[in-house]
Amino acid sequence: MTVNAELFTADRLSKKRKKRNTIVSLVLYGATVITVVILCILLLNIINNAFGTVAVENEVSPETLTDNGIPLQDLENPQLIQIIEAHLSRGLVRRFNDDKPLENRSSKELLELIEERIINSEVIKSWSLVDTIFRGPVISEYFEANPNQERRFRAWIHPKFLLDSQSSTPENAGVRTAILGSLWIILITFIFAFPIGIGTAVYLEEYAVKNRLHKIVQTNIYNLAGVPSIIYGLLGLAVFVRVLEPVTSGALFGFSNSATANGRTILSAGLTLGLLVLPIIIINTQEALRALPDSLRHSSLGLGATKWQTIRHHLLPNAFERILTGTIMALSRAIGETAPLIVVGASTFVSVDPSSPFSKFTTLPIQIYQWSARPQGEFRNIAAAAIIVLLILLLGMNSFAIYFRNHYAKKRNY
Amino acid sequence: MSKQQESVFTAESIKKKIRPGEIIIHAVLLSCALLSIIITLGIVVILVKESILFFGEKEVRLIDFFTMTKWQPMIQKFGILPLLNATLMTSFIAVLTALPIGIAVAVYLSEYASSKTRNILKPIIEVLAGIPTVVYGYFAITFMTPVLRSVFGENIVEIYNTASAGIVIGILILPLIASMAEDALNAVPRTLREAAYGLGATKMETSLKVVLPAAFSGIAAAFIVGLSRAVGETMIVALAAGAGPNFTLNPFKAAETITGYIVRISGGDVSYNTLDYNSIFALGLFLFIITLILNMISRKVVEKYREVYD
Numbered sequence: 169m170t171v172n173a174e175l176f177t178a179d180r181l182s183k184k185r186k187k188r189n190t191i192v193s194l195v196l197y198g199a200t201v202i203t204v205v206i207l208c209i210l211l212l213n214i215i216n217n218a219f220g221t222v223a224v225e226n227e228v229s230p231e232t233l234t235d236n237g238i239p240l241q242d243l244e245n246p247q248l249i250q251i252i253e254a255h256l257s258r259g260l261v262r263r264f265n266d267d268k269p270l271e272n273r274s275s276k277e278l279l280e281l282i283e284e285r286i287i288n289s290e291v292i293k294s295w296s297l298v299d300t301i302f303r304g305p306v307i308s309e310y311f312e313a314n315p316n317q318e319r320r321f322r323a324w325i326h327p328k329f330l331l332d333s334q335s336s337t338p339e340n341a342g343v344r345t346a347i348l349g350s351l352w353i354i355l356i357t358f359i360f361a362f363p364i365g366i367g368t369a370v371y372l373e374e375y376a377v378k379n380r381l382h383k384i385v386q387t388n389i390y391n392l393a394g395v396p397s398i399i400y401g402l403l404g405l406a407v408f409v410r411v412l413e414p415v416t417s418g419a420l421f422g423f424s425n426s427a428t429a430n431g432r433t434i435l436s437a438g439l440t441l442g443l444l445v446l447p448i449i450i451i452n453t454q455e456a457l458r459a460l461p462d463s464l465r466h467s468s469l470g471l472g473a474t475k476w477q478t479i480r481h482h483l484l485p486n487a488f489e490r491i492l493t494g495t496i497m498a499l500s501r502a503i504g505e506t507a508p509l510i511v512v513g514a515s516t517f518v519s520v521d522p523s524s525p526f527s528k529f530t531t532l533p534i535q536i537y538q539w540s541a542r543p544q545g546e547f548r549n550i551a552a553a554a555i556i557v558l559l560i561l562l563l564g565m566n567s568f569a570i571y572f573r574n575h576y577a578k579k580r581n582y
Numbered sequence: 583m584s585k586q587q588e589s590v591f592t593a594e595s596i597k598k599k600i601r602p603g604e605i606i607i608h609a610v611l612l613s614c615a616l617l618s619i620i621i622t623l624g625i626v627v628i629l630v631k632e633s634i635l636f637f638g639e640k641e642v643r644l645i646d647f648f649t650m651t652k653w654q655p656m657i658q659k660f661g662i663l664p665l666l667n668a669t670l671m672t673s674f675i676a677v678l679t680a681l682p683i684g685i686a687v688a689v690y691l692s693e694y695a696s697s698k699t700r701n702i703l704k705p706i707i708e709v710l711a712g713i714p715t716v717v718y719g720y721f722a723i724t725f726m727t728p729v730l731r732s733v734f735g736e737n738i739v740e741i742y743n744t745a746s747a748g749i750v751i752g753i754l755i756l757p758l759i760a761s762m763a764e765d766a767l768n769a770v771p772r773t774l775r776e777a778a779y780g781l782g783a784t785k786m787e788t789s790l791k792v793v794l795p796a797a798f799s800g801i802a803a804a805f806i807v808g809l810s811r812a813v814g815e816t817m818i819v820a821l822a823a824g825a826g827p828n829f830t831l832n833p834f835k836a837a838e839t840i841t842g843y844i845v846r847i848s849g850g851d852v853s854y855n856t857l858d859y860n861s862i863f864a865l866g867l868f869l870f871i872i873t874l875i876l877n878m879i880s881r882k883v884v885e886k887y888r889e890v891y892d
Contacts, residue, residue, distance in 0.1 A: 189786040192877040196694055199686030200703060203760075207710050207751055210712050214717070312701070367614030375611055387881075391616050394877035395870065396814025399625060402846070402866045410854060443621055450618070476607045504714025507816035507841070511862075513847040532715045533817075540720045540821055548619045548724060554718050562712065 177304040213349075214559075217552035218324045221300040221307055221316040225290040228255070239277060245271075253495055254398055255286045284340075286543040291339050292317055325553035334530070335518040338546035343554050345518050345534060349434065350531040350561075352522050356438025357445060357502050365449030367485075373457040374479055393447035401511025404440030409512060412436075418526030432513030435525040440512050441505060449524050452494025456487040489576035496569040500562050506533040532558045629870055632863030639857060647864075652845070653827040655858060662809065664829035666743055668837035672819055673812035675748025676755060680808055683752075684759030685794075686799060691760070692767040693789040711757035711770060719821035721752040727822060730834070738834050739818050742824030745833035751815050755808040762807060766800020767793055793882065803880040808878035814869060816841040 170291075213420070230240055230351075233251050249270045252260055264270060264281065283289070292314075295307055300321070311319050332342025368389075376382040414420045416431040416439075462482055468478040515528040516538065522529060532554060533545035539551035637644055641658040650661025687707070727746040731739045739745070739827050770793050776790040794801075824836025825846055839845070844862045852859045 169707060185784050185787070189784040192786040192790065193694055196686045196690035200690045200695075202683060203687055204703070204706055204711070205755075207706060209725065210710075210713070210717075210721050210753075215720060217724060233596045277820035354729060364614050364617060367611045368618060371615040375608060376615070385618060388622050390881060391874060391877055392618060393621060394873060395625070396808060396811075396816070396841070396873055398814065398816045398844055399629075399866055399870050400614050403621075403625050403628060403861060404846070404865070405848065406632065445818075446618065446621070474601060474604055476604050478776070500712065504716070506714070506716040507845055510845050515847070516849075533714055536716050536720065537817065537821065540716070540723060551720055552724075555720060558714065558717070562714070566712065 169354075192547050206275070214552045214555050216297045218556055219297045219300075220322065220324075220549070221223045221295045222291045222320050222322045222344055222546075223293040223311065223314065224289045224318045224320050225292050228286050230287055230571070233282070233286065241284065242277075245273075245275050247478050248275060248282065251282060251286070252278065255276055260285070261408070270350055289318075289339075291322075291546050294322070313391075324549045329455050329550070329553055330557065333521070334517060334535070335519070336517075338539075338544070339551050339578075341550055343532060343557055345521055346530050346532045346554070347557070347561075348521050349529040350533075351530065352434045352525065352527075353441060353505055353509075353531060354499055356357070356435060356525060357441040358495070358499060360442035361446045361449055365446050365495070366453050366491065368446075368450045369457060370479055373454050374475065374483070378499055386564060389447050391448050393451060393562035397444055397505055398507040398511060400440055400444045401508030403434055403443065404508060404512045408436035408439050410567070416526070418524065421526075430513075432515070433527065433546040434522055434529045435528045437512050437514070437529055437531075438525070439511050441502040444505065444508060445502050448498040448501065451494055452498065453487070456490035456494065457483060459490065460487055489573055493569045493573045496572075500565045500569075503562065503565070504533055504558065506531075506537050509534055510537070605763040625706025625794075625870065628865050629833065629867035632860050633867045635855075636857070636860035636864040639860070642856065647886045651829045655820065655861065662840075662865070664740070664827040665838060665843055665865065666868075667829055668819075668823065668827070669813055669832060669839040669857060670843070671837070672743045672748040672751055672815075672823060672830070672839055673809055674750035675745060676806065676812040677701040677809055677814075680759050681805060683806070684756050685763050685791050685806070687756075688763035688767055688801075689789055689794065692764050693785070694795060703844065706761060707757045710753070711761075712780065714820075715754060717814065718750050718754050719817040721753075722746050722818055722822035726750050734834065740824070740829075740834060740836050742822060742836040743834045744819075744837050746840075747819045747823040748833065750818050752810050752830050754818065755811050759804045759808045762804035763797070763801045766797040770796045774869045797885050799886060803883040806876050806880035806883070810873045810880070813876070814841065814873050816845055840869050853860040 233240065233255070240251075243251075252264075252270065261270075268277075270278070291580060293304070293310070299307065307319070309356065310318060329342050330347070331344055332340060333345045334343075335341040368385075372382065372386060376385075410554050413431040416433050416436040418433070418435075464482055464486065465478055468482045469475070473481070509529075514530055514534045518528050518530045520527075536551050536554045539547040539554065542548075636642060637647070643659050647660055647662055649663070650659060650662045652661050653664050658666070659700040691703060692740065695703065721747075726749055727739070727743065730746050731741075774792055774796055775788055778792040806884070817838045819842040823839055823842055825842070826836065826838055826839040827843065828835060829836055844865055847858050847862050852862070
C-alpha cells in the first residue's frame with residue numbers, strides 16, 4: 169500500500185516536473201523569438217519612416233504657369249525657357265545662363281529648374297508607411313481641410329537622395345557628401361591601421377618571447393579593445409586636431425585653405441578611427457595566425473627559410489582570407505562610428521565634396537545623428553533613408569567578407 | 583647553388599650569421615607592437631593632463647566634483663553626480679533588459695536548439711550586433727519613446743527619458759551578452775550534462791540547475807562586459823536621454839549622461855583651454871577608469887573559470 173502511494177506521488181511529481189520543463193523551454197524559446205522580433209521591428213521601423221504619404225504645397229501652381237492648362241512635360245524647350253524668364257529675376261536667369269546656357273539645356277534639366285525654382289514645392293506634413301496604409305481616412309480628412317496641398321506618395325530614398333549634397337530643406341537634401349566623407353575616412357583608417365595591426369599581431373605571435381613585456385602588450389591590447397569609442401574621440405581631439413594641427417590641417421604640405429585651416433579634417437577623423445579599430449585588427453590577425461598549423465612553420469624553417477621568409481611567403485598568404493575578413497569587419501565597425509567623429513569635430517553643414525584628406529568632413533552616421541536630432545518629422549524621414557543607405561553599405565561589406573571567407577575556406581583544408 | 587653550400591657550412595654558422603634585413607623587420611614589428619602601449623599612455627597622459635588643468639581652476643574643487651548634485655558650468659557648479667546618476671540609470675535599465683533575455687537566448691541556443699536552428703538564429707543575432715549605434719539611437723526616439731509614452735501616458739513620460747535610452751542600450755548589448763554567455767555554457771564539459779541526465783534530470787533541470795551554475799563565472803563576465811559597454815555608450819543617450827544634466831531617479835524624465843554631455847559640448851566647436859574643453863577630459867578620465875576597471879574584472883573572471891575546466 170505504502171509503495172503504491174509513493175509511486176503515485178512520484179508519478180505526480182514527474183508530471184509536475186514535465187510541466188515545468190515545458191514551461192521553461194517555452195520561456196527560453198520565447199526570449200529567442202523576442203530577440204528576432206526586435207530585429208524585425210528595428211528594420212521595419214526604418215522602412216516605415218522612409219516611405220509614406222506627404223502633403224506638398226506649391227509656391228506657384230504648375231497649372232498657372234501655362235496658358236491653357238497643358239502639362240509642363242508636353243511643352244517645347246523654348247516655351248519652358250519663356251516660363252523661366254517670366255517667373256525668375258533677371259539676375260538669376262543670367263546666373264543660370266552663366267552656368268550653362270538655357271538654350272543648350274535638355275528639357276529634363278529645364279523642367280528640374282522650373283520644379284526647383286518656380287514651383288518650389290514644399291513638404292508640409294508627412295505620414296509614415298503604416299499610417300498611409302491603415303489611416304487613409306484621417307489623411308483624406310486632412311487633405312479635405314487643406315485643399316491647396318497636394319497628396320503624394322513619397323519614397324524618401326531615391327536616386328537623387330544619393331546624388332545630392334546636403335541642403336537645409338529635407339526634400340532637397342542628399343547624402344553624397346556624407347558617403348564620400350565616409351569612404352575617404354575609411355580609406356585613411358585602412359591605410360593606417362592595417363599594416364600596423366598586422367605588424368603587431370605578427371610580432372606578438374611569431375617573434376615575441378613570452379615574457380613580461382609580451383604579457384603587458386597583450387593585456388593592453390585587450391583593454392584597448394574595451395575602451396569606449398568616445399574616449400578615442402577625446403584622444404583624437406587632443407592629439408590629431410590640436411597638437412598635430414599643422415599636419416592634419418595640411419598647412420605643413422602647403423594646403424593653406426582658410427576654410428579648413430584647423431585640424432578638424434578627414435585625416436584626423438581617419439587616424440582617430442584607425443586607433444579605434446587597431447586592437448580589433450590585431451586580435452583578429454592573431455587568431456588567424458594561431459589557427460595555422462605548426463607544421464607549416466616547421467617545414468618552411470626546416471627548408472632553411474628565415475623567420476621573415478616563413479612569415480612573408482607561408483604564414484601571411486595562408487592566413488590572408490581570415491585577416492582580410494577580420495579587417496573588413498573592423499572597418500565596417502568604423503563606418504558606423506559616430507561619437508568619436510563628433511568629438512573630433514565633424515562639420516555640422518558641409519555641401520562641398522571632400523577633395524583631399526585635409527577637407528572638412530561629414531559622414532553618413534553623422535548625418536543620421538544630425539537629422540534624427542531635429543524635431544521636424546521630415547528630417548526623421550531622410551534620417552531613415554540615410555540609415556537604409558548605411559545599412560546597405562554595411563551589408564555589402566559584410567557579405568563580401570563572408571563570401572571571401574567561404575570561397576577561400578574551401579580551398580584550404582588543414 | 584654550390585656557392586650557397588660553401589657559405590652555409592654548418593647549422594652553427596647559419597645561426598651566427600647576421601642578417602640585417604631580419605633585424606630591421608624585427609625592429610619594425612616590435613615598434614608596431616609598442617605603438618599599442620603608446621596609445622594607452624597617450625590616452626592616460628592626455629586625460630590626466632587636461633583633468634589637472636580642470637581641477638586646477640579656482641572654480642572647481644575636487645570635493646565638490648564628487649559630492650555636488652549640480653552640473654551647471656554657466657554658474658560654475660561642477661558636481662558629477664547628476665551625470666553619473668543618469669549614466670548608472672541607463673546602464674542599469676540596459677542590463678536589466680539584456681541580462682534575462684540574453685541568458686535565456688544563450689541557454690536556448692546552447693542547450694535546446696538543434697544545430698539547424700542554431701545555424702539560422704546565430705547569424706540573425708549577429709546582425710543585431712553589427713548595426714551602428716546611431717541607428718539604435720534613431721530606434722529609441724522614433725519607436726521606443728512613442729511606445730513608452732503611449733503605454734505609461736504622455737504626462738508621465740517625457741519626450742526624452744532615460745528609460746527609453748536604457749532599454750535600447752539593453753537591445754544593443756543583448757547580442758554581446760548572449761554570445762558571451764553561450765561561450766561560457768559551451769565550455770561546460772559534456773560529462774556534467776550526461777551525469778545529470780543519467781540521474782534522471784529533465785532537460786530543464788540539467789540546463790538550469792547544472793549547466794547554468796557551472797557557467798556562472800562566464801555569465802558574470804558577460805554581465806560586466808555588457809555593463810561596461812552600456813556605461814560607455816554614447817549615441818543612444820545623446821539622441822534619446824535628453825540634453826541638460828538633471829539629478830533625478832525617475833526613469834521617465836530627461837537626464838544627461840557623462841557621454842551625452844561630452845558629445846553635446848564637443849559637438850559645438852568648443853575652443854581650447856576653456857573650462858568646457860577641460861571638463862570633457864575630466865569626465866572622459868572618469869569614464870575611462872570605470873570601464874577599465876570593469877573590463878579588467880571581467881577578464882580576471884574569464885581567466886579563472888577557464889582554469890577550472892581546462
